[in-house]
Amino acid sequence: MKIADDDFTLFGLPPRQALERAALDARWRELQAEVHPDRFAAEGAAAQRVAMQWAVRVNEAYQRLKDPLRRAAYLCELRGAPVDAERNTAMPGAFLLQQMQWREALAEAAGLAEVEQIDAEVQRTERALLADVQRRLDDEGDAAGAAADVRALMFVHRFRQDIERRLDALDATR
Template sequence: MAIDYFKMFALDKSYPLDTQVLEQTYRRLSTQYHPDKTAHLSAFEQKQAVMLSATINEAYRVLKSPLDRAAYLLKEQGIHADAPEHTQFAPEFLMQQMQWREDLDDAQGNEAALLALQKDINQAYQTLQQDLLNDFAQEQWQQAAAHVREGRFISKLLQQIKQALP
C-alpha cells in the first residue's frame, strides 16, 4: 500500500480506533487541503491538491467503515478478504442468510415485520463486529477475513431492508 491511511490520520494501526479522533482529523485535513485553497497555484499544484483531497476522502471512508477497515488491515497480512475466489461460508451462516432472505421476501409491504427483521439483523451485525475485534486481538487473520465476507452480506441485506421500508 503506497499510502498508510492510519498514518495519514495519526492513528494507531489497529482494528479498534477512536472515531472522534478520526472525525476531528478528517475535518482538519479536508479543510487544510481543500482544492479551493489552491485556485491561485499552477495547474499541476491544483491537480495535486485534488488528488490529495480524494485520497483523504478515501482514507476516511475506509477507516470509518468497520468492514472496510478490517479488509484494509487484512491486506497488510497478505489476505484479500473481498477477493472473488473466496466463496465458502460456514454452513450455519448460509442457513441464516437464506432464512433472512425468506423473511425479507415475506415482510415486503409490512413495516412492522421489516423493522423486526432489521433489529434482528442489526444484532447479528453487532455480534460480528465484536467477533472482528476478537479476531484482530488474537491475530486470527483468516477468521477475520471470513467475518468481513459475512459482514458484506449482512450489510447488503440491511441496505435492502432500508430500501424496502416506507
C-alpha cells in the same frame, strides 16, 4: 506524510479496527485544510493539481476508515489476508442456512412489524460479527479469521439493504 502511506499512517492513527470516530473526523478536517487546492491557488496549476491529488487521497482514506466494514476489509488486506469476496464466497453452512431463513422470512413478511423484527435480528448479528472482527484484528492478530467474518458481514450488509428497500416500500404504501 507520503501519498503512498497506508490510510492509518496518513491519518496518524494506530492500525486497529477500534477507532475513535471523533479523532478520525478531527484529523480529516485538519488534513483537508492542509491539502485543499485553494490554498495553492497562488502557486500555479501544477501545485493545485498535486493538492487535488492529495485531497482525493485524503477523502478516499477517510471514507474507508469511517466505515467499519471497509476499515475491517482494509486491515485484513494490510495484514496479508485479503477478503477477496469476489472469488472467495465460502461460508459456514450454518451462516448460509441463516441467510436463507432470513430471506424467506422477509419474502413472507406481511407487514411493517414483521420486517422490523427481522431487521432487529439482522442488526444484532451484524453487531456481533463486527465485535468478532474487532477482537480478531485488534486482540488476537487473526486476520484470516477476520477476513472470513468480513465476508459474512458483506452478506449481512447486502441483506440489510434489501430490508431497507422493503421498509421503504411499506412506508410508501401508508
